[in-house]
Amino acid sequence: MELKCTKEELNYLIKNNVIEPLSNNEFILYTKADLRGENHKFKVTYTIGNIATVRNEQVVNIEKTIEEWYKDFRQAFPTDINKLLGYSSEGSSLRSGNKVKIKSKIKELIKSGYNMESVITAVKYEVWLRTNESKKTANNTLMYMKRMGSWINDTGNIDTMIERSIQSTEFKLYRNKDTRELPNVPKSKLY
Numbered sequence: 001m002e003l004k005c006t007k008e009e010l011n012y013l014i015k016n017n018v019i020e021p022l023s024n025n026e027f028i029l030y031t032k033a034d035l036r037g038e039n040h041k042f043k044v045t046y047t048i049g050n051i052a053t054v055r056n057e058q059v060v061n062i063e064k065t066i067e068e069w070y071k072d073f074r075q076a077f078p079t080d081i082n083k084l085l086g087y088s089s090e091g092s093s094l095r096s097g098n099k100v101k102i103k104s105k106i107k108e109l110i111k112s113g114y115n116m117e118s119v120i121t122a123v124k125y126e127v128w129l130r131t132n133e134s135k136k137t138a139n140n141t142l143m144y145m146k147r148m149g150s151w152i153n154d155t156g157n158i159d160t161m162i163e164r165s166i167q168s169t170e171f172k173l174y175r176n177k178d179t180r181e182l183p184n185v186p187k188s189k190l191y
Contacts, residue, residue: 081093084142125168
């Protein structure tokens with residue numbers, strides 16, 4: 001598949017959450033299906049005349065084993081919430097739960113059509129959201145986040161967090177902060 005568009009059209013697709021920028025000139029295209037629908041990964045290159053040529057590689061959940069998905073899912077949860085918030089005291093970990101039950105639930109989610117990359121991004125979004133809320137309000141809301149074992153069993157929350165992670169421009173910028181380009185702003189305005 002090949003998509004040709006101007007830079008302005010590409011920006012329109014990003015702004016309207018049709019595609020999401022990743023790192024290294026890669027994008028994810030969200031299909032119309034639903035939050036559990038398939039995603040497609042794209043590499044974008046620009047040619048003369050501001051025409052972007054997009055070639056896709058489909059992202060498929062089954063490429064990883066359940067053990068690999070479990071490891072990625074587990075790593076999305078913080079090991080010490082106080083450290084994450086910048087406190088010197090030791091805090092609790094959100095990485096608790098029965099490994100066998102969690103792996104079984106991962107397998108069940110994949111069979112029911114969830115994209116595990118989206119689920120893991122949803123965890124990262126909730127951690128990011130609660131961390132920011134905690135820092136802004138000086139009230140540790142991260143400690144009220146469900147632990148790993150409980151979190152994966154709450155499909156209502158999973159759906160909500162997937163949807164919010166897709167819609168949050170701030171979160172997308174946070175995830176891509178190391179690879180995104182600055183807008184055309186004079187350097188004097190950046191300092």
